[in-house]
Amino acid sequence: MTSPKGNSRRRGPLRVVFLLYIGALAAVVFWPSPVDAGSADTLQSLLDTLHRHGLPRTVDYAVVESAANVVLFVPFGLLGAACLSERAAWLAAAAGAALSCAVEAGQYLLLPDRYATLNDVLANTLGAALGTLAVYAFRGRRR
Numbered sequence: 001m002t003s004p005k006g007n008s009r010r011r012g013p014l015r016v017v018f019l020l021y022i023g024a025l026a027a028v029v030f031w032p033s034p035v036d037a038g039s040a041d042t043l044q045s046l047l048d049t050l051h052r053h054g055l056p057r058t059v060d061y062a063v064v065e066s067a068a069n070v071v072l073f074v075p076f077g078l079l080g081a082a083c084l085s086e087r088a089a090w091l092a093a094a095a096g097a098a099l100s101c102a103v104e105a106g107q108y109l110l111l112p113d114r115y116a117t118l119n120d121v122l123a124n125t126l127g128a129a130l131g132t133l134a135v136y137a138f139r140g141r142r143r
Contacts (some may be wrong), residue, residue, distance in 0.1 A: 011082070014083050015083050018083055021076070030110075032111055034115070036068075047064065069123035069127065070126050073123075073125070073126075074127045074134075076127065077128035077131020077135070078134055080092030080095060080132070081093075081132040089135055092131070093132040095128070096124065096127070097124075099124075100125055104120055
């Protein structure tokens with residue numbers, strides 16, 4: 001069993017990385033225009049090529065965008081849960097859901113060129129939950 005002091009020492013650098021991630025996340029989600037605006041045509045062209053080579057047509061731009069939202073919030077769950085005790089790690093997933101709601105509300109109210117959607121909230125929340133679950137799985141294997 002590790003002492004609480006040892007846990008605190010290990011979590012210090014994680015907290016720094018978590019804060020850096022939050023800064024990068026804020027830059028992405030509060031960028032004035034959609035972050036894929038400059039690359040949307042390139043991504044669509046790539047998808048068209050992949051469709052011609054067997055990728056199912058159900059994997060479209062909306063699916064890729066939703067998957068990107070999931071991936072964007074996985075580090076939130078990972079780092080958030082890793083910074084918390086085992087008993088409180090679930091709060092990372094809850095905080096990810098709350099943050100996603102706040103982000104979408106901020107985009108809706110403050111950024112006219114951005115689109116706030118319930119799908120984004122669900123995808124972001126899924127990402128935070130998956131990151132949190134990964135921490136639980138890792139901690140369970142270590143025991």
